[in-house]
Amino acid sequence: MAQDKVKSTLEEPTRQQLLEAAGAVFAEHGFRAATIRQICQRAGANVAAVNYHFDGKAGLYAEVLRYAHHCAEERHPTGVALDKSLTPERELELFVHAFLQRLFDEGRTAWLGKLMSREMVEPTTVLDSVVEEQIKPNSQRLQHLLRRLLGARPSVERVRLCEMSVVSQCLFYHHCRPVISRLFPGFDFSTAALRRLAAHITQFSLAGLRRAKKERV
Amino acid sequence: MAQDKVKSTLEEPTRQQLLEAAGAVFAEHGFRAATIRQICQRAGANVAAVNYHFDGKAGLYAEVLRYAHHCAEERHPTGVALDKSLTPERELELFVHAFLQRLFDEGRTAWLGKLMSREMVEPTTVLDSVVEEQIKPNSQRLQHLLRRLLGARPSVERVRLCEMSVVSQCLFYHHCRPVISRLFPGFDFSTAALRRLAAHITQFSLAGLRRAKKERV
DNA sequence: CGCCATTTCAAACGATTGTTTTAAACAGGT
DNA sequence: ACCTGTTTAAAACAATCGTTTGAAATGGCG
Numbered sequence: 204m205a206q207d208k209v210k211s212t213l214e215e216p217t218r219q220q221l222l223e224a225a226g227a228v229f230a231e232h233g234f235r236a237a238t239i240r241q242i243c244q245r246a247g248a249n250v251a252a253v254n255y256h257f258d259g260k261a262g263l264y265a266e267v268l269r270y271a272h273h274c275a276e277e278r279h280p281t282g283v284a285l286d287k288s289l290t291p292e293r294e295l296e297l298f299v300h301a302f303l304q305r306l307f308d309e310g311r312t313a314w315l316g317k318l319m320s321r322e323m324v325e326p327t328t329v330l331d332s333v334v335e336e337q338i339k340p341n342s343q344r345l346q347h348l349l350r351r352l353l354g355a356r357p358s359v360e361r362v363r364l365c366e367m368s369v370v371s372q373c374l375f376y377h378h379c380r381p382v383i384s385r386l387f388p389g390f391d392f393s394t395a396a397l398r399r400l401a402a403h404i405t406q407f408s409l410a411g412l413r414r415a416k417k418e419r420v
Numbered sequence: 421m422a423q424d425k426v427k428s429t430l431e432e433p434t435r436q437q438l439l440e441a442a443g444a445v446f447a448e449h450g451f452r453a454a455t456i457r458q459i460c461q462r463a464g465a466n467v468a469a470v471n472y473h474f475d476g477k478a479g480l481y482a483e484v485l486r487y488a489h490h491c492a493e494e495r496h497p498t499g500v501a502l503d504k505s506l507t508p509e510r511e512l513e514l515f516v517h518a519f520l521q522r523l524f525d526e527g528r529t530a531w532l533g534k535l536m537s538r539e540m541v542e543p544t545t546v547l548d549s550v551v552e553e554q555i556k557p558n559s560q561r562l563q564h565l566l567r568r569l570l571g572a573r574p575s576v577e578r579v580r581l582c583e584m585s586v587v588s589q590c591l592f593y594h595h596c597r598p599v600i601s602r603l604f605p606g607f608d609f610s611t612a613a614l615r616r617l618a619a620h621i622t623q624f625s626l627a628g629l630r631r632a633k634k635e636r637v
Numbered sequence: 638c639g640c641c642a643t644t645t646c647a648a649a650c651g652a653t654t655g656t657t658t659t660a661a662a663c664a665g666g667t
Numbered sequence: 668a669c670c671t672g673t674t675t676a677a678a679a680c681a682a683t684c685g686t687t688t689g690a691a692a693t694g695g696c697g
Contacts, residue, residue, distance in 0.1 A: 371592030
């Protein structure tokens with residue numbers, strides 16, 4: 204089949220540019236509000252190209268979510284920096300900081316966060332695989348870290364609650380940004396601010412974790 | 421004008437039923453995906469009724485947000501229960517619990533939470549007034565409470581960060597429910613579970629607050 | 638009853654959407 | 668150069684949306 208040859212040489216242009224354009228448009232307007240005419244114009248392609256290459260709008264969206272996942276993972280790998288010489292406290296701070304950076308990055312890296320925010324409010328069928336392939340590994344990595352901090356065999360329930368307490372504080376600033384910017388005008392998300400944010404969340408959470416450790420349930 | 425008479429006697433039916441139907445439909449499908457035909461069918465009214473009574477879809481949505489605000493406030497008043505005999509610690513637990521209950525209530529009371537979730541992902545012009553009229557008062561009430569817990573003149577920045585740490589943990593369970601139910605199947609939101617959740621969030625946060633108090637910045 | 642403002646209704650309008658169609662342009666193998 | 672399968676292009680299609688229209692129905696009031 205000539206398919207293989209074409210795929211590695213010339214198929215890039217329209218198909219790839221369609222992905223790039225769709226990523227930006229879907230992230231900005233959401234699946235429903237985005238129009239394929241808008242996407243195709245941005246990609247310099249014909250409206251029929253989406254149906255030809257992706258089997259319709261839904262197919263394109265699914266592929267975009269995978270691509271966004273790939274881009275975010277490439278930019279801020281979650282598993283690395285597991286320098287075993289670090290204290291778990293320091294490691295938590297690195298985790299929180301990386302999480303925030305990933306959420307407030309720009310360009311392709313930010314697509315995933317925006318797309319996921321929209322998935323929360325009206326999930327598509329793609330969410331299942333994203334949770335399984337991306338979120339679950341991260342969740343277990345964080346749980347492992349929290350167990351080291353909690354010590355002495357904490358219950359599954361307790362670990363989960365603490366995990367969500369940590370994660371929620373990170374996600375909040377991304378998800379509730381419209382309210383934050385209206386409630387606290389001037390609240391910025393610069394690199395320095397993100398570092399301060401990470402420091403607060405870490406210290407706040409470490410105290411909560413020590414408290415949970417004492418309760419030993 | 422006969423307007424006054426009619427408004428108090430017979431205008432209720434269609435206009436009110438339109439509000440009720442629209443609240444349910446907007447909460448479930450969002451502003452964009454909801455159709456006025458769907459709303460009107462549910463209300464037993466003609467499609468033109470929306471334009472007659474509310475000046476279009478956008479007008480209806482704005483009115484629905486106000487109505488949802490009213491319903492939620494009526495069901496779980498936020499300002500009450502300020503029994504001055506309570507310790508601030510206990511008061512925080514009550515605040516958190518009420519917040520959670522409000523988010524996980526059902527029927528009209530739950531509309532506001534769902535509508536606000538969607539406002540976070542694509543804000544409309546109504547968000548400004550909602551923040552000003554509803555969120556800001558609640559925010560200042562919580563900040564007042566946190567100041568009592570933090571003691572010794574904490575910085576504005578510090579109070580804000582702690583406030584968001586508390587609020588974020590409550591909102592997370594509502595906003596990220598699609599992920600939670602996929603990541604932790606069986607995680608329930610029954611009355612008893614909500615009480616446990618509130619207890620965890622409160623204890624976790626109180627520890628964080630004590631830690632923040634010591635840092636005295 | 639007959640008048641009048643208010644409200645309801647069926648029908649149609651105009652715009653936009655995702656998708657399909659049909660033919661043309663293209664590239665590679667023999 | 669010719670044929671073949673792949674890709675692109677313009678145009679049209681069918682469905683759906685919010686909104687408008689103009690007439691019918693309603694109900695209080697002189």
